[in-house]
Amino acid sequence: MLARELMTPNPACCKTSDSIQxxxxxxxxxxxxxxPVVEGNEGNRLVGIVTDRDLVINALxxxxxxxxxxxxxxxxxxxxxxxxxxxxxxxxxxxxxxxRVPVVNEQGAVxxxxxxxxxxxxxxxxxERQVAKVVERISEPTASTPSTPSTPRPIISP
Numbered sequence: 001m002l003a004r005e006l007m008t009p010n011p012a013c014c015k016t017s018d019s020i021q022x023x024x025x026x027x028x029x030x031x032x033x034x035x036p037v038v039e040g041n042e043g044n045r046l047v048g049i050v051t052d053r054d055l056v057i058n059a060l061x062x063x064x065x066x067x068x069x070x071x072x073x074x075x076x077x078x079x080x081x082x083x084x085x086x087x088x089x090x091x092x093x094x095x096x097x098x099x100r101v102p103v104v105n106e107q108g109a110v111x112x113x114x115x116x117x118x119x120x121x122x123x124x125x126x127x128e129r130q131v132a133k134v135v136e137r138i139s140e141p142t143a144s145t146p147s148t149p150s151t152p153r154p155i156i157s158p
Contacts (some may be wrong), residue, residue: 004082004155007112043109048073
């Protein structure tokens with residue numbers, strides 16, 4: 001199966017100059033966890049991706065309420081081409097530990113997006129075992145994820 005056969009076509013996108021508040025509103029109104037970020041006069045050329053987590057960690061937690069999407073997005077995300085095999089999408093999700101992969105055309109314009117749920121639900125020829133491996137790999141903690149709380153708990157004396 002090819003990426004274009006599995007993708008959700010024409011996903012909502014935002015621009016680097018959009019405010020983080022506008023991006024957060026879009027995430028809520030479309031009920032999604034990420035938005036491709038596009039630029040260019042000739043089309044929607046993919047330049048980044050912004051997630052709800054990016055907004056929280058890179059803006060809200062830092063008190064940077066005037067940030068733009070370009071300030072907090074992940075630049076140059078891995079993407080799939082329309083004619084890539086779904087196995088390529090699965091590989092990108094596993095290796096990059098991402099839950100969504102934008103799909104671009106030959107000019108680099110966003111034409112769709114594939115989520116891990118798409119892999120699991122579409123009957124795409126991807127086995128349940130392969131989907132389970134992708135989900136497991138995506139969910140592995142990274143080296144920067146603390147395994148214990150960074151602040152000690154207070155000792156309460158009787």
